[in-house]
Amino acid sequence: MFIELAEHLRCPVAHEDAYLVLATGAMAGRSIRIGTIGCPVCQAEYVILDGVARFGPPPAPAGPTRAPPAPATVQALLALESPGGYVVLVGSAAALTEALSGLMPGVHFVLVNPVPAPLPAPGWSVLECAQGIPLATMARGIVVGGEYGETGWLTDAARVVLRGQRAVVLSETPQPPPALERMVAGEGMWVGTKR
Numbered sequence: 001m002f003i004e005l006a007e008h009l010r011c012p013v014a015h016e017d018a019y020l021v022l023a024t025g026a027m028a029g030r031s032i033r034i035g036t037i038g039c040p041v042c043q044a045e046y047v048i049l050d051g052v053a054r055f056g057p058p059p060a061p062a063g064p065t066r067a068p069p070a071p072a073t074v075q076a077l078l079a080l081e082s083p084g085g086y087v088v089l090v091g092s093a094a095a096l097t098e099a100l101s102g103l104m105p106g107v108h109f110v111l112v113n114p115v116p117a118p119l120p121a122p123g124w125s126v127l128e129c130a131q132g133i134p135l136a137t138m139a140r141g142i143v144v145g146g147e148y149g150e151t152g153w154l155t156d157a158a159r160v161v162l163r164g165q166r167a168v169v170l171s172e173t174p175q176p177p178p179a180l181e182r183m184v185a186g187e188g189m190w191v192g193t194k195r
């Protein structure tokens with residue numbers, strides 16, 4: 001996990017927002033290989049093992065995963081014109097990681113419950129969670145695998161995206177949460193802008 005991501009982590013338990021407390025064990029460059037993350041509000045403690053921040057076991061896929069769309073299409077839909085910041089990829093959307101990082105240099109990718117999990121690399125970080133994306137509002141864009149296309153996860157995905165930035169959901173059935181204004185739908189996905 002990229003060390004600078006630590007300031008954007010949030011406890012997945014429903015309570016007031018607070019910065020989590022990071023203790024690093026082993027580092028590899030600017031990536032944390034082993035460490036612990038503590039919540040000052042509910043005292044929960046989470047581990048970073050093998051470079052993966054583990055906030056809980058990922059849920060079993062709720063539906064069939066489908067092949068992701070062309071990376072260039074997703075890049076165009078995210079509409080990021082400049083490098084820097086973070087893009088979050090949830091579930092099967094993580095299959096786009098290597099292609100998108102080639103298309104979007106300078107962006108750090110945060111993979112939430114990635115299927116398949118890509119090999120470790122400096123350009124991305126992996127988080128596991130059972131419910132609730134353990135991130136503050138910090139993303140310049142998010143791509144959500146269709147198996148996470150239900151209301152609870154989409155509401156949380158919308159929370160993570162910065163205002164005016166986009167969420168791309170790889171699902172046939174548009175069910176935008178209130179925080180997303182649906183823009184376009186088709187070809188097995190839909191796009192919303194954070195209000």
Ligand SMILES: [Zn+2]
Nearest residue numbers: 011013039042
């Ligand atoms: Zn907590």
